Amino acid sequence: MASTPPSRRSFLALSGLTFLSVPLAAACGGGDSGRMPAAGGKVAFAWWNIATTEPGKSLFPQLSTAFTDAHPNITIKTTSLENEAFKSKLTAVTSSGRLPDVFQTWGGGVLRQQVDAGLVEDLTDAFGWSSDLTPVSLQAYRFDGRTYAVPYDVGMVGFWYNKRLFAKAGISAPPGTWAELLEDVRKLKAAGVTPIALAGKEKWPGHFYWAYLAMRVAGLAALGQAAAAKDFTGAGFVRAGSHLKELVDLQPFQQGFLGAGYSTPGGQAATMGNGKAAMELMGQWAPSVQQDAGGDLGADLGFFPFPAVDGGLGQVGEVLGGGGGFALRKGAPKEALDFLKFFVLENQSKLLASNGYLPVVKGAESGVADANRRAVAESLARATGFQLFLDQAYPPAVGQEVNDSVADLIAGKKTPEQVTTSITEAAKGA
Incomplete structure (x- = not known):
């Protein structure tokens, strides 16, 4: 692989x-x-x-x-x-x-x-x-x-989850809102379970979080409008970063995630496939990569869409x-x-x-x-x-900046406001 x-x-x-x-x-x-x-x-x-x-x-x-x-x-x-x-x-x-x-x-x-x-x-x-x-x-x-x-x-892209680990943490159903997802992360940590596997080294998996949160908070149309105007500094995009920081502050990812690859030994897919994390946000290819890199979760593997954000303009039916x-x-x-x-x-x-x-x-x-x-x-x-x-929808330089800036946010190197400013600067220069 x-x-x-x-x-x-x-x-x-x-x-x-x-x-x-x-x-x-x-x-x-x-x-x-x-x-x-x-x-x-x-x-x-x-x-x-x-x-x-x-x-x-x-x-x-x-x-x-x-x-x-x-x-x-x-x-x-x-x-x-x-x-x-x-x-x-x-x-x-x-x-x-x-x-x-x-x-x-x-x-x-x-x-x-x-x-x-x-x-x-x-x-x-x-x-x-x-x-x-x-x-x-x-x-x-x-x-x-x-x-x-x-x-x-x-x-x-959606959340792939381990039903057995959810049950261990007392979670009976997948979260339907961002607030519920954060609460489930807390429950998983309390049960001694790593909530989320992430390939921090490769950056593109992290961009899924910011992209979906921007969709849920600002709305789908806002992403196209921002690209056309070359301005991502709107309040909805800042709020998307703030929600992602809420998750990051809970320290939900596996140990060493910033140096982890996606399908490499010990990386995101292997961590999920081996049952060492409860969730990963990934595309439809996730089960096969989990099997190749880690293990087959079989009937324990489930899927749920990215949750809604209370007060956001986007809908759960809008997909990335x-x-x-x-x-x-x-x-x-x-x-x-x-x-x-x-x-x-x-x-x-x-x-x-x-x-x-x-x-x-x-x-x-x-x-x-x-x-x-x-x-x-x-x-x-x-x-x-x-x-x-987003790293495909936008010109390559802009897409790369989305990946880089979101990775910096996850690593604690940029604020939500700095992320939107950096993407805007890339868009104006593209």
């Missing part, structure tokens, strides 16, 4: 990409990145993905072959790259203005930069079947009311998460979108059966076999709003 789960590691690798503004004519491609004409009315297009591990390593080629078998006039030239290699190669082709016809994306600030550079196809008018997909799965790929990618996976999708370069052949329809809409059951992806098709959550993954899928299906990971 890598130091971060695939969905997180993928974005963090991409966050270092530099996108240049290039002429639209150059963006229409050339070489193996543009449309590759073939004789006899045939069409060939390039597809770049990151399916170098299972289940995608086996499943993606199967779906590609099934599509070309059914459409013998179409050839798909597939390039599957590990994340770092994907980063390097996409940087090179982007700088030259030649994106592949179909390419992996996680949306947010990076995709927005590609769109603003005139490199990405606007799918809005051609993507008639988008109504078959869940609104939350599309959110990361929409800008100014237009859609620029097709999702194939989506997930969310991310996913995976595919974008098309400007001028890509229409057959490329036909392939994505086949891949996502017509093969949703195969994606779910692989136990590696969560549904993006409406009503498909009942097809998720694993109970914990189904709990996440059902939460997403009920979601009333969706916020992409």
